[in-house]
Amino acid sequence: MVTRGDARREQILYAAMVVFADHGYHRASLAGIAEHVGISQAGLLHHFPTKPRLLTAVLEARDRLDREWLAELDPDGRTGPRLLVNLLRLVDRNRRLGGLVQIYTALAGESVTDDHPARAWFTDRYGRVTASVEAGLLAGADALRPDVDCALLAREVVAVMDGLQLQWLLRPDEVDMVAAFRDYATRLIRSTALDPEPLVALLASAVPVPLPAHAG
Amino acid sequence: MVTRGDARREQILYAAMVVFADHGYHRASLAGIAEHVGISQAGLLHHFPTKPRLLTAVLEARDRLDREWLAELDPDGRTGPRLLVNLLRLVDRNRRLGGLVQIYTALAGESVTDDHPARAWFTDRYGRVTASVEAGLLAGADALRPDVDCALLAREVVAVMDGLQLQWLLRPDEVDMVAAFRDYATRLIRSTALDPEPLVALLASAVPVPLPAHAG
DNA sequence: GTCTATAAACGGATAGAC
DNA sequence: GTCTATCCGTTTATAGAC
Numbered sequence: 001m002v003t004r005g006d007a008r009r010e011q012i013l014y015a016a017m018v019v020f021a022d023h024g025y026h027r028a029s030l031a032g033i034a035e036h037v038g039i040s041q042a043g044l045l046h047h048f049p050t051k052p053r054l055l056t057a058v059l060e061a062r063d064r065l066d067r068e069w070l071a072e073l074d075p076d077g078r079t080g081p082r083l084l085v086n087l088l089r090l091v092d093r094n095r096r097l098g099g100l101v102q103i104y105t106a107l108a109g110e111s112v113t114d115d116h117p118a119r120a121w122f123t124d125r126y127g128r129v130t131a132s133v134e135a136g137l138l139a140g141a142d143a144l145r146p147d148v149d150c151a152l153l154a155r156e157v158v159a160v161m162d163g164l165q166l167q168w169l170l171r172p173d174e175v176d177m178v179a180a181f182r183d184y185a186t187r188l189i190r191s192t193a194l195d196p197e198p199l200v201a202l203l204a205s206a207v208p209v210p211l212p213a214h215a216g
Numbered sequence: 217m218v219t220r221g222d223a224r225r226e227q228i229l230y231a232a233m234v235v236f237a238d239h240g241y242h243r244a245s246l247a248g249i250a251e252h253v254g255i256s257q258a259g260l261l262h263h264f265p266t267k268p269r270l271l272t273a274v275l276e277a278r279d280r281l282d283r284e285w286l287a288e289l290d291p292d293g294r295t296g297p298r299l300l301v302n303l304l305r306l307v308d309r310n311r312r313l314g315g316l317v318q319i320y321t322a323l324a325g326e327s328v329t330d331d332h333p334a335r336a337w338f339t340d341r342y343g344r345v346t347a348s349v350e351a352g353l354l355a356g357a358d359a360l361r362p363d364v365d366c367a368l369l370a371r372e373v374v375a376v377m378d379g380l381q382l383q384w385l386l387r388p389d390e391v392d393m394v395a396a397f398r399d400y401a402t403r404l405i406r407s408t409a410l411d412p413e414p415l416v417a418l419l420a421s422a423v424p425v426p427l428p429a430h431a432g
Numbered sequence: 433g434t435c436t437a438t439a440a441a442c443g444g445a446t447a448g449a450c
Numbered sequence: 451g452t453c454t455a456t457c458c459g460t461t462t463a464t465a466g467a468c
Contacts, residue, residue, distance in 0.1 A: 109328070110325055
């Protein structure tokens, strides 16, 4: 139970997210993060005793945000082919979140080394994420063609999202993640769903090109 | 013209590839690379004056290897839907190359930061690679359904390859890059090519599951 | 071309005062 | 909880001998 009272911890976590995103883990310095918060480097270490501990705390916080967002989705929209509509929404959210997505791409790539402190965490996370997508696909498998391999497909969908994100981060103004993923998902539905067109229509209407923010 | 005579340079380049792959750029030390070669750190700096210069040399060398490999492919096999068969072969080659692929994934992820010395290089490279795939698709566009968006599709194909590679590097024994990409490419061909089945058959026969190494 | 020696800077972590 | 001061390891890069 991490009750209330530690506003400093959250300040530090947020600053660390930003700095890790900007410089990666190894180049980020505790002093730099501390400066963002307005305290000294030693002051920071009072809240997180070591740098790796800070890193894992950041990753868990980021993951918690994602979970909260997923929990807001309609529960019946998380299975079967309709899953793709929600993943498209996720891609759009990532685009709007901008820099905060970067910590995943930057750290995930960086973690693919023998001794990176986040390597186990990312290995674990990919296991969970792909298993979750696979479960979603299997739950709606009766709406899919019988020859669809849900395990392979789950890895593929996650791969497309990651790969597009990398390209987008390198050239944000030239790469349209949302358009590319919509194109992919549309084709995927047409080639795997038994009754694709209603879902395709849903996909086309979800996430209107530039989200109009003055309606509610 | 980088004539002959500098065997040392190539030794260093190879050692740097290995060490960058193992630890990423920022964590790799010049002393560690020099040790692999059997010379001192100062001795290494005689051949490559700074660490960033060594990095770009490594990236260019890696890229040159890829080009040489691509040049060996049948020239008429690089366009249209048949392009996917050769990309499947590339995925298989990457799997067999193992650690040397890692430098791309590790460095590409690391490069997504504001001031990374390889950032411009990777931005550039993705531009070239996606343009090349797009050109290949366009060249064989008469065998594709007319509604295929070759630009978006090129980014998608590259994304799948990168994303699968990331998952594979984190769990080499659990993730089957080749199977996943074959599954993807098969579905892609079926949903975009006008006459898919011959290509699907080609895809199924290319890259036999575990390459039997004792035949020649 | 390669070495030793060293400069110069940086980063994580600790000790102890307030 | 936060600070200052400091220790100690690491790293890139340079100087100069051989």
